Amino acid sequence: MSYAEGKRRKGKKETIRHKTTATVFASLLIAGAALWMLGILSGDWEAGTLFSIIAYVSLSYLVAYLAAIALSRKYVSQIEKIINEAKAIASSQNVDRRIAVSSHPDELSSLETALNEMLGKLEESFERERRFVSDASHELRTPVAVMRGYLDILRGWGRDDSKLMDESLEAMSDEADRMGRLIEGLLRLARMDRDALGINAGPVGSGALVGKMIEDSQNIRKGRTVKTSKIENFKVVADKDLVLECLRALFENAVNYTGENGTITFSAETKKGYGCISVEDDGMGISENDLGRIFERFSRTESSRKINPSGSGLGLSLVKSIVEAQGGKIAVESRQGEGSVFTLQLPLVK
Ligand SMILES: Nc1ncnc2c1ncn2[C@@H]1O[C@H](COP(=O)(O)OP(=O)(O)OP(=O)(O)O)[C@@H](O)[C@H]1O
Ligand SMILES: [Mg+2]
Known part of the structure; x- marks a missing residue:
């Protein structure tokens, strides 16, 4: 419906309302006058009284x-x-x-406040989206720039130097891996934002989760000692594969x-109605300043960029989203230079 059409219909509606009211009002007056006349003609004073009542009602x-x-x-x-x-x-x-919110507190000023709150939420979400797109493009630009640099070297003098050729190919392969991981992480986050994770929750035992992690850690522990402490037996309601992805x-x-x-x-215990599974290390730890930001997308501390240059900074934000989507939480305690404990808290089977 066009604006003009709407306006025309609105006008028609108002006219009908006015006409109806005028007709009712006129009918009441005419009915009253008729009764009054009848009262006078027939000498019956009660008809005149009836007219007064009708006139008062009409007024x-x-x-x-x-x-x-x-x-x-x-x-x-x-x-x-x-x-x-x-x-x-x-x-x-x-x-x-x-x-602008009107000064009188009524339903309409509540509507204005509610609309402003909605605009505030939209602004926050646009800002998050804008930051995410700019961070993602920045992170994707870096490996592309590095690969271009090596390609330029190889196109120039590098192809005659077999050592330089090997180094360049190795570096390009690392950057391609990093970019692949980044794209994978971005796709996973996009799926999380669309609530398209396909969570398949059921009862999962703490022993099964920690046992699987110990088994899988053989290939990725890179010489670190892996042990368990305080493994309590309990069951949580969760998607086993997704919890294992987080623990990994x-x-x-x-x-x-x-x-x-x-x-x-690794440890597992129940606390405050949650089944808690912790991964503790005695590594570099995280400063108090950085601790509040590590779950944000692309957030990486300066020292970790040097130690693990191929990281994308998406791992913990994914873990947080996955755990929260299952009604759980993630907690961290850390001291710089001493180590960190990350704990998944999942709802217990009732
Ligand atoms: N166990 C830990 N000890 C010290 N710092 C940590 C630890 N876990 C995470 N961090 C800090 O939090 C940052 C974010 O971690 P996250 O797992 O999200 O990204 P990443 O490890 O850098 O990259 P990736 O997305 O490839 O996992 C890390 O870069 C690091 O600075
Ligand atoms: Mg990581």
């Missing part, structure tokens, strides 16, 4: 009608103001603008950010 109706029109005009103009401001925000595509990401971090002689310890 009250008229007063109520005028008051209602005045009140509705006030509210309609306030609603029109909200509509115009919302349209102005939509056409300017400027979500940091807000609707925590274990890989423990390996990457711990010295060659480091020790990684």
Whole structure:
């Protein structure tokens, strides 16, 4: 329906309402007058009294009608103001603008506040999206630039130097791997944002989870000592594969950010209605300053960039999203230079 059409229909509706009211009012008056005349002609004074009642009723109706029109005009103009401001925000595509909230606390000022809260949430989400796209393109640009650099070397003098050729191919292969992991992580995060993770939750035992991790860690421990402590037996409601994916990401971090002689310890215990599985290391630890940011996408500490240059900074943000999607939480305790404990907290089977 076009705006003009809407306006025309709206006008018609108002005319019909006015006409109906006028007709009712006129009918009451005519009926009253007729009864009064009848009363006079027949000499029956009661008909005159009846007219007075009808006249009073009609007058009250008229007063109520005028008051209602005045009140509705006030509210309609306030609603029109909200509509115009919302349209102005939509056409300017400027979500940091807000609707002016009227000083009288009523339903309409609550509507204005609710719309402003919605605009605030939209602004936050646009900002997050903008930061994510700019971080993702920055992270993807780096390996491409490195590969281009090596290709230029090989196109120039590098092809005659077999050592340089090997080095370049090795570096390009590393960068291609890094880019592959980055794209994989980005796709996984995009799927999380669409709630398309396909969680298949059921009862899973703590022993089975830790046992599988110990088994898998043989290939990725890179010489670190792996042990268990305090393994309590309990069952959590979770998707086993997704929990193992999270534990693997925590274990890989423990390996990457711990010295060659480091020790990684798995433990499992129940706390405050949650089944908690922890991965502890005695590695480089995380400063208090960085601790609040490590779950953000692409967040990496300066020292970890040197130790593990191929990391993408997406691992922990994925773990957090996966655990929270299953009604769980992730907690971390760390001291710089001493080590870290990452704990998955999952809902226990009731
Ligand atoms: N066990 C740990 N010890 C010390 N620092 C850690 C540990 N785990 C994570 N971090 C810090 O948190 C940052 C984010 O970790 P995250 O797993 O998200 O990314 P990443 O390991 O850098 O890359 P990837 O996405 O490839 O896993 C790391 O770069 C590191 O600075
Ligand atoms: Mg990691």
